[in-house]
Amino acid sequence: MPSPEPPLVPPLPPPGHRTRPATLADVPAIHRLVALCEEDLHGHASTGADRIAADLTVPGLEPASDTVLVHDDGGEAVGWGWVRGRRATVQVHPRHRGRGLGAWLLAWVEARARERGGDRLAQTLADSDHAAVSLLVSRGYSRLVTEWLLHIATPVEPEVPRPPAGVTVRAFRPGDEQAAYRLTEDAFDEWQQRRKSYAEWAGHTVGRTTFAPAASPVAFAGDExxxxxxxxxxxxxxxxxxERVAVRRDQRGRGIARVLLLEAFRAFQRQGRPGCTLWTHSDTGALSLYEHIGMTVRRSSTVYSRTLGAR
Known part of the structure; x- marks a missing residue:
């Protein structure tokens, strides 16, 4: 017998918590919350505040209706969630888990997705977050794709091979934004569900305060x-x-990605960062490329998805 659907509007959060929509002014508080969650799961934080700001300003998301921020009686941010299209995120402060807050936030994002006319919802969870995984599975979510965080140590400057014939490589420059947008979105169109607008793409790449042009090599064949x-x-x-790796389809298999990645690793090593990480997932088919240049899997996550059903 299928589990009953929750009401369209979730009940009040667990006692001792109050809620309101998130705003850009909340970025520092949300960043602290996210960092605490990452430290609890992985031993260190990796998400920057600019990523939180990018999530709150992504085109198509209305913070006043698509986000919820939970505070405890002391005013500390202890949970938050957002939903946009078929994607959602829910995070709960480690000290506030086991009180029903995660289940309430899950019900909230599902209800908001239905209000927006959505028929399916997906969330990404670290495979080590066993409690959250159990909650999603109990609500009918199933595995969609696997994601891997890969790492390479560069205690010494890596050797970078010559680019293939007819290809030149240089660091990213102002004015490269539109070409990089078209290139990466064309490449990602092969597996992503929808094409991002330039504003959304830039908000997660070249428009971030942490964008590193000196460690962002680009390759050209002629002037393309x-x-x-x-x-x-x-x-x-x-x-x-x-954050992004892309090679135009007709140029693949020539070693361009390897050259670009090693150039990026070398740039970071020269800046005093003797290692580099990146995420990939099973739909891209790129795991073997990264392993071939010496990267290893540090941890994994899974995208879970479920059909919401008509209301």
Whole structure:
């Protein structure tokens, strides 16, 4: 017998908690919450405040109706959630878990998705977050794709091979934004569910305060961009981070991605960051490429999805 659907408007949160929509003024408080969750799960925080700001300003999300921020009686932010299209995020302060707050937030994002006319919802969870995984599975979510965080240590400057014939490589420059947008979105169209607008794409890449142009090499065949690695310089960490990797379809198999990645690793190493990380997932088919250049899996996450059903 299928589990009953929750009401369209979730009941009040657990006692001792109050809620309101999130705003840009809440970015520091949400960042502290997210950092505490990451430290609890992984031993260190990796998400920058600019990523929180990008999530709150992504086109199509209305913070007043698509976000919820939960405070305890002392005024501390202890949970939050947002929903946009078929994607949602829910996070709960480690000290406030086991009180029903996660279940309430899950009901809230599902209800909001239905109000927006959505028929399916997906969330990404770290595989080590066993309680959250159990909650989603109990609500009918199933595994969609696997994601891996890969890492490479560069205690010494890596050797970068020559680009293939007819290809030149240089660091990202002002004016490269539109070409990089078209290149990466064309490449990601092969597996992503929808094409991002330029504003949304820039908000998560070149428009972030942590964007690192010196560690973002781009490749050209003639005057056409055919490859790009876009990197972030996340504050407080010892590693660089690669946000996007893309090579134009007709230029693949020539070693361009390898050259660009090693250029990025070398740039970070010269800046005093003797290591680099990036995420990939099973739909891209790129895991073997990263392993071939010496990257190893540090941890994994899973995207869970469920059909919401008509209301």
């Amino acid at each position: 961009m055919v490859g790009a690695v876009l990197s972030l310089d996340v504050p407080g960490g010892e590693e660089g981070y690669v």
